Amino acid sequence: MPKRTGGFLACLSASLIVFTGSVVLAMASGADGAGPRQGKGSAKAESTKADSAGKTALPASGTQADQYAGEDTCLVCHEGRAYNGTRHALKALPRSPAATHGCESCHGPGKAHAESGGDTALIVNPAKLTPQQASDTCATCHDRATHTLWKGSQHESRNVGCVNCHSVHDPKGDKQIKAATQPALCATCHRDKVAKLDRSGHMPVREGKMQCSTCHNPHGATNVKLLRKGDSIAELCTSCHADKRGPYLWEHPPSRDGCTTCHDPHGSSNERMLVSKPPIFCQRCHVSTRHPSTIYDAAAIGSGASPSIRVYARSCVTCHSAIHGSNHPSGQRFIR
């Protein structure tokens, strides 16, 4: 991705001022071979590429090599900071920190720091950088696949960084997140959305069959609202609920606008996650007094003092059951 590399170089040299120019170059060239996991199909080609690029990540000249102390030296004083048990420690992955510069893949060359007996001015602590600077360090390796859209994404541009959600040294949950579960992590900033999971109508997130990240990519997306799939809300939803995709012979116009006109994707207190309770739900858009009467119902089907006896259980949908749209030749009223 030559176009992006230039951008990264620019921001790296701007942010990681602690590093010398030559080291920045070494790290950035390492990034080419050290991105995160790619699609399964390309795994083989990818690892070959990574192997060859991985070599260029090693210091090119004696001067650079001299600036690294090596992980064993770091651990003499920082025993508790070992990152064993995480994927970063897997030497078998050619692009991992363990297979490259160990601690110094993220903290920068630390020989001077080690020799000074721990001068904090001579080492990078990502926790003390701005979120964006810290993220740039991670992005030297994680700039591909699900992470290509990080720069300029809603989180990045609002100063939320990798280390707000992930902990390299003290992860609490899957994928090294800082909380035991995703809802707990996201709730630190989006409590309102997480609280909706507890409502009666919801998709199986709290049952563990789905995650926030099933629908959202917190690292950036082409769709609105960080949605992982498609180019619209409806495309995300119909990636699972294919039967609602249409096109229909008789289309109910709000379906075209997107499913969230009628459903709250995070949960609601109404059946089927509807944004309000039928019949009022339908009557926000349809004037009930204009409903054709039947032999049982004098004039209107409304929900007022004496609603139609037919508006029970599933309410309007009892009769208008093909509410998303109908393919029946006479389905223009969505009753079949």
Ligand code: HEC
């Ligand atoms: C001789 C002992 C020693 C060695 C070797 C050593 N450190 Fe340190 N390091 C320290 C001390 C002491 C501190 C300051 C701790 C404190 O302030 O709590 C420190 C602090 C740090 C910090 C935090 C800096 C900050 O601004 O808060 C980082 C990150 C760090 N070391 C990384 C490393 C890495 C990476 C290596 C290997 C390249 C390394 N250290 C090698 C002694 C050492």
Ligand code: HEC
């Ligand atoms: C994949 C990147 C990465 C690697 C590899 C890594 N660190 Fe860190 N380190 C961080 C980040 C990020 C922080 C900031 C705190 C946090 O997010 O956990 C940090 C914080 C620290 C601190 C500051 C104390 C603290 O908890 O805030 C020390 C000391 C440290 N690391 C030492 C090490 C040593 C020693 C190694 C190698 C054994 C190492 N790190 C490997 C990313 C890394």
Ligand code: HEC
């Ligand atoms: C030297 C390259 C490198 C750097 C720098 C780096 N990573 Fe990684 N990271 C990797 C590799 C390689 C993997 C393993 C990818 C895989 O599973 O195929 C990985 C995996 C991860 C994972 C997934 C863990 C899991 O359990 O699946 C997270 C989260 C992560 N890194 C976060 C970070 C963060 C945050 C930073 C910056 C503080 C960072 N990384 C810096 C190379 C790096």
Ligand code: HEC
């Ligand atoms: C808003 C919270 C959040 C932020 C910010 C964030 N992540 Fe993540 N990350 C997650 C969650 C949740 C997962 C697990 C779900 C998934 O795979 O997308 C994850 C998964 C990952 C994975 C493993 C799966 C994959 O997509 O490769 C890596 C690697 C990773 N993050 C690295 C990073 C890096 C690097 C940054 C900064 C550039 C970052 N993350 C920023 C929340 C976050």
Ligand code: HEC
């Ligand atoms: C079934 C898919 C789905 C799941 C699961 C999901 N979301 Fe969403 N989310 C959406 C859609 C669609 C939107 C955009 C429509 C909207 O704003 O209501 C959205 C919007 C958002 C927004 C932006 C809202 C705004 O007002 O701009 C946040 C924040 C959010 N979701 C967080 C979460 C969190 C946290 C979780 C996990 C607890 C989660 N989402 C789970 C589909 C989902």
Ligand code: HEC
């Ligand atoms: C450290 C705080 C923080 C955490 C943790 C966090 N977010 Fe966010 N998120 C933000 C901020 C800030 C925004 C931007 C809000 C805005 O622009 O109004 C945002 C925006 C969003 C949006 C809306 C994007 C848009 O287009 O409006 C979604 C969706 C979202 N986050 C999902 C998640 C998910 C899913 C998680 C958990 C994996 C998560 N966030 C964790 C701070 C956070």
Ligand code: HEC
């Ligand atoms: C990753 C797949 C997936 C995506 C994407 C998805 N859903 Fe779902 N949805 C499910 C599953 C699984 C269920 C539970 C089905 C069941 O219980 O039979 C469900 C259930 C529902 C229900 C019925 C809830 C109830 O209380 O009976 C509605 C309504 C719904 N989804 C709407 C949506 C909308 C709107 C979107 C887009 C914002 C969406 N879904 C996106 C998988 C998905």
Ligand code: HEC
């Ligand atoms: C005009 C409002 C409206 C719109 C727009 C809408 N729905 Fe619905 N949806 C409903 C109603 C009402 C029900 C309850 C139907 C019932 O009880 O039989 C429902 C039920 C559902 C169900 C659960 C029952 C079933 O038939 O499987 C799913 C899943 C669902 N909708 C998905 C979607 C998706 C995906 C979209 C966007 C493509 C969407 N809906 C758009 C009104 C709407």
Ligand code: HEC
């Ligand atoms: C967000 C607004 C909205 C909601 C909510 C809504 N509709 Fe509609 N509906 C429309 C629009 C717009 C049309 C097209 C009207 C037209 O063509 O004159 C329509 C058309 C219809 C039609 C066909 C009418 C005709 O003249 O051909 C029926 C029947 C219908 N809706 C029933 C319902 C029912 C039942 C509900 C509740 C489950 C509902 N609608 C919820 C906006 C809505």
Ligand code: HEC
């Ligand atoms: C007892 C069954 C039944 C119930 C309950 C019912 N409808 Fe209808 N509705 C019908 C039938 C049948 C038609 C079609 C009449 C026709 O084709 O001339 C119709 C037609 C409509 C139309 C089109 C009116 C027009 O001008 O042509 C709308 C809009 C509508 N219904 C909305 C609703 C709403 C909103 C509710 C809930 C408050 C509801 N219906 C409840 C049976 C029902």
